[in-house]
Amino acid sequence: xxxxxxxxxxxxxxxxxRIMLECSQTKGxxxxxxxxxxxxxxxxxxxxxxxxxxINKGEISDGYSVSRQAQAxxxxxxxxxxxxxxxxxxxxxxxxxxxPQHFGDGTRLSIL
Amino acid sequence: QKEVEQDPGxxxxxxxxxxxLNCTYSNSAFQYFxxxxxxxxxxxxxxxxxxxxxxxxxxxxxxxxxxxxKYISLFIRDSQPSDSATYLCASTALYGNKLVFxxxxxxRVKS
Numbered sequence: 001x002x003x004x005x006x007x008x009x010x011x012x013x014x015x016x017x018r019i020m021l022e023c024s025q026t027k028g029x030x031x032x033x034x035x036x037x038x039x040x041x042x043x044x045x046x047x048x049x050x051x052x053x054x055i056n057k058g059e060i061s062d063g064y065s066v067s068r069q070a071q072a073x074x075x076x077x078x079x080x081x082x083x084x085x086x087x088x089x090x091x092x093x094x095x096x097x098x099x100p101q102h103f104g105d106g107t108r109l110s111i112l
Numbered sequence: 113q114k115e116v117e118q119d120p121g122x123x124x125x126x127x128x129x130x131x132x133l134n135c136t137y138s139n140s141a142f143q144y145f146x147x148x149x150x151x152x153x154x155x156x157x158x159x160x161x162x163x164x165x166x167x168x169x170x171x172x173x174x175x176x177x178x179x180x181x182k183y184i185s186l187f188i189r190d191s192q193p194s195d196s197a198t199y200l201c202a203s204t205a206l207y208g209n210k211l212v213f214x215x216x217x218x219x220r221v222k223s
Contacts, residue, residue, distance in 0.1 A: 004155070033210070040120055042200065042215035043156075058210075090155055097209040098144050103155030 003027045006091050006104035014112050019078045021107050023091030031094045032074040033101060034058075034066060036087040043090065049074055081111045115139050116203055118214030127223045131188040135201035135214045138182065142203040142212075145177050147186045150198045150216065159199075160186065191221045 004025045013019055023032065034046040035058075045058030047066040055066060063085060065077045078085055088108055092101040118135045125131055133147075144163055148156035160175035162168045168175045176185040184201050198218050202211040 040215060042118075043213040045210060048210060056209075092155075096207075098204045098207055100146055100158045100161050101211060103148075103157070105153070105155045108153075 004091060004093055004102055004104035006089075006107050008107060009105065010108045012110045012112065013081055015082055017081050017111075019081050019109070021076045021089055021091075021109070023074045023076070023104060025072050025074075025091075025093045025102075027093050027102060028071075029093040029095050029102075030071065031097060032068065033092040033094070034064075034074070034076045035090045035092065036060065036085075037090060037106075038087050046076065046089075083111050085109065086111045113138060114215075115212045116201060116214040118201055118217055120215055120217060122218035122220055124220045124222060125191055127191060127193060127221055129191050129221075131186075131191050131195070131219060131221075133186040133188075133199050133201075133217050133219070135184040135203075136182055137184065137203050137212075139203070139205065139212070140182075141205040141208075142182075143206045144204050144208075145175070145184050146202040146211070147173075147175055147184075148200040148202065150200060152197075156200055188219075193221050193223045195219060196221050 033048040035043040049055045049068045090106045091104045094101045116137045147160040149159045150156040165179045172189045174187040198216040200216040201214040
């Protein structure tokens, strides 16, 4: 089983819909991250969490919200999806902020 | 200017060639340097992890950091078609809160 699991793997939806992407991990790490990846732009940080009670905005948090339900679970929501949020979304975990991150296999999200 | 710059490629080489992938960074506080490999439809996976300046070797892969010129390199010897992927560099400071990624370089190794 994967250490970092993302669901769904693929999602197509319409503008204005609310969407939730889920991430769970079995690595026992406190830190979890959400990124989006666009061609030519690399990985951009949306939100990150140090623990259940500590959530921080990344460089592109507008239009997104997160919830850390437990140490092992971190979900990303798009309250009202728009087409320019079409991207590949990744969840990652790490033991510390200056340590390597471990990624899930991503959610490919298309907003029509 | 981005904190970590990386040529997006694509870089196309014949099988067996030595590949050199490079990044530059601007933040003098960066102490940890990483290389990730990402195959199509998969998440990035850690390839190399180094601290401060110097070289680190792992099989066909060598990571090199030159802090004086703020230059990070990944060398792949005897490249194989299975090395075809996107390679991302990443850096962070000691006790940093997050990694800063380059945009990734697409590598294609032709058989």
